[in-house]
Amino acid sequence: MSRAAQAEAGAVFVGATRYTGPVAWLRLAPHWLRMVREMKRMPGYLDHRVYYEPPFSLGTLGFFATQDDLMRFARTGTHRRLMGWVLDPDHATGGYIRVYRAVDREDAP
Numbered sequence: 001m002s003r004a005a006q007a008e009a010g011a012v013f014v015g016a017t018r019y020t021g022p023v024a025w026l027r028l029a030p031h032w033l034r035m036v037r038e039m040k041r042m043p044g045y046l047d048h049r050v051y052y053e054p055p056f057s058l059g060t061l062g063f064f065a066t067q068d069d070l071m072r073f074a075r076t077g078t079h080r081r082l083m084g085w086v087l088d089p090d091h092a093t094g095g096y097i098r099v100y101r102a103v104d105r106e107d108a109p
Helices: 002-007 022-041 068-072 077-086
Strands: 011-019 047-052 058-063 092-101
Touching: 002 077, 011 022, 011 068, 022 077, 058 068, 058 092
Parallel strands: none
Antiparallel strands: 011 058, 011 092, 047 058
């Protein structure tokens, strides 16, 4: 997907998780791959990107057509199970999420 198409997203997810180390990444991989396959099939999914912050943080940018599309994905069983896995202190020690929604200028405060 082009940057111009990403700019057209109605909702963007930004998040990162600080994992306990490379072993946690290896354990994460099957859960992550399953979730990405499901996410790509969801209505309104546009694109995603992953970024790295040393020493063991991985982040995600997710682009969706609407906030409803993003939230529909967030409520899937696959995503919820992955988030439960991440909350185990043996796997991760911190993180954050932000959801941004595009608004028309005339709707902005």
